[in-house]
Amino acid sequence: MNQPVTPHPHGALGTVELRIPCKAEWVAVARLAVAAVANRLNFSIEDIEDVKLAVAEACTNCIQHSEGSDQIHITCETGPEGLTVRVRDFGRGPRPQKAAPSVSDEPHVGGLGVFLIRSLMDSVDYDVHPENGTNLVMTKKVAH
Amino acid sequence: MDIKVNVREPKGDTYVVDLSGEIDVYTSPKVKDAIGELIDKGHYNLVINLENVRYIDSTGLGVLIGGLKRVREHGGTVNLVCTNPQIKKIFDITGLVKIFGIYDDVDAAMKALV
Numbered sequence: 001m002n003q004p005v006t007p008h009p010h011g012a013l014g015t016v017e018l019r020i021p022c023k024a025e026w027v028a029v030a031r032l033a034v035a036a037v038a039n040r041l042n043f044s045i046e047d048i049e050d051v052k053l054a055v056a057e058a059c060t061n062c063i064q065h066s067e068g069s070d071q072i073h074i075t076c077e078t079g080p081e082g083l084t085v086r087v088r089d090f091g092r093g094p095r096p097q098k099a100a101p102s103v104s105d106e107p108h109v110g111g112l113g114v115f116l117i118r119s120l121m122d123s124v125d126y127d128v129h130p131e132n133g134t135n136l137v138m139t140k141k142v143a144h
Numbered sequence: 145m146d147i148k149v150n151v152r153e154p155k156g157d158t159y160v161v162d163l164s165g166e167i168d169v170y171t172s173p174k175v176k177d178a179i180g181e182l183i184d185k186g187h188y189n190l191v192i193n194l195e196n197v198r199y200i201d202s203t204g205l206g207v208l209i210g211g212l213k214r215v216r217e218h219g220g221t222v223n224l225v226c227t228n229p230q231i232k233k234i235f236d237i238t239g240l241v242k243i244f245g246i247y248d249d250v251d252a253a254m255k256a257l258v
Contacts, residue, residue, distance in 0.1 A: 024170040049230045056201050060169045112238060113202035119237045 016076040022062055022069045022089060030074055031056040037076040038083055042142050050120040051083060051140050057113040058087035058136050066091025069133060082122070082141035090133040147171035147197075149178040158189045158257050160250055164196035167204030175204065179211040188220025191253040195225055200234060212244065221245070223253040 016037050020026040035052040043051070055074065062072045069091030077084040117138060118124050127135040147165040159182055167175055182190060192208065194200070212222045223245040226232055235241050247253040 024168075027169055028166065046230065046233075053199075053201060053234070056168060060201065060203060063169060112205055115238065116202055116234070 013080070014078055016078075018074045018076075019071050020059070020074070022066065022072050022091070024060075024063055026072075027056050027059045027063070030059050030072070034074065034076055034085060037078060038140070041078055041083055043083075043140070044143070047140060047143070051085070054117045054120045054138055054140075055085055055087065057117050058085075058138070061113055061136075062087065062089035062091070062134070066133060068092055080142075082139060084137065084139045087136045087138075088133060092131055092133075147174055149174060151178065151182065154187070155254065156258075157187065158191060158254055159187050160191045160193060160254070162193045162196070166199040167197060167207070168199065168201045169203045172201075172203040172207045176207045176210065179207065180214075183211065183214050186218075188215040188218040189257050190215060190220070190222045191225060191250060191257065192222060193225040193250055193253075194231060195227055195249075197226075197228065197231065200231055205234070205238065205240065208244070209240070221257065223247060223256055225250050225253050 016033075018030060018033050020030050031052045034055045035048050038048045038051045059072055059074070062069060066089040069089040071090070073086075073088040075086040075088075077086075117136075120140075121138040122141045123139045125137045127137070129135075147163060147167055150162040150164075152160040152162065161178060161182070163175060165171065179190065179192070190211065192211075208222065208224070215222055224235075224247070226235065226246050227248055232246070235244065235246060245253065245256050247256060
């Protein structure tokens with residue numbers, strides 16, 4: 001199940017930018033686009049799925065928690081070491097940054113999205129501006 | 145991108161809900177409605193079949209957790225059928241394997257409810 005993806009012959013260095021409306025129906029477009037970018041690098045299928053889910057969770061957080069943001073900006077920076085994805089919204093309101101995994105026998109929902117992002121990516125940083133949105137920067141390294 | 149929901153004819157007091165497609169922030173309300181409708185009608189033993197689900201995110205997990213919480217209040221439970229390794233991994237890293245019974249096929253999930 002964990003078949004390596006053939007790397008692009010010219011490497012995959014570059015930046016890809018995507019802007020989507022801050023609406024639920026557009027999240028699938030974002031995750032598929034970023035998966036296509038990740039596919040240009042030497043990620044395993046499993047790593048690509050991780051990136052896909054992390055980006056979707058980040059966009060979902062923007063939609064559910066930002067007030068007054070019309071768009072989400074997604075920037076993918078590719079390099080020999082891996083992929084850095086920035087997910088930026090421009091709304092107001094606090095955003096969940098802390099993870100709250102379900103570790104007990106009691107079902108718990110809150111914080112699952114952030115927990116998944118932090119679990120699936122190699123590094124995650126939030127730059128929060130309470131009146132002007134949140135910038136989430138996350139990186140996935142290519143396994144060498 | 146869509147999710148298809150099919151509720152099978154019940155066996156005893158157990159209902160099987162077949163899901164196919166992708167469960168995300170856009171499609172999860174449809175799943176929530178289907179599960180909620182069964183619970184509202186007093187059906188508290190559910191098997192949710194994720195065999196044909198290609199993708200699930202935290203909103204989908206939230207719907208499943210919400211359903212489990214509701215049926216537990218009435219002494220029921222929710223068992224899941226899941227064979228997709230990526231989705232199993234999500235249940236594993238979130239710790240939800242400790243909360244749900246997760247089985248490889250519908251028959252096993254139903255037997256575990258009896």
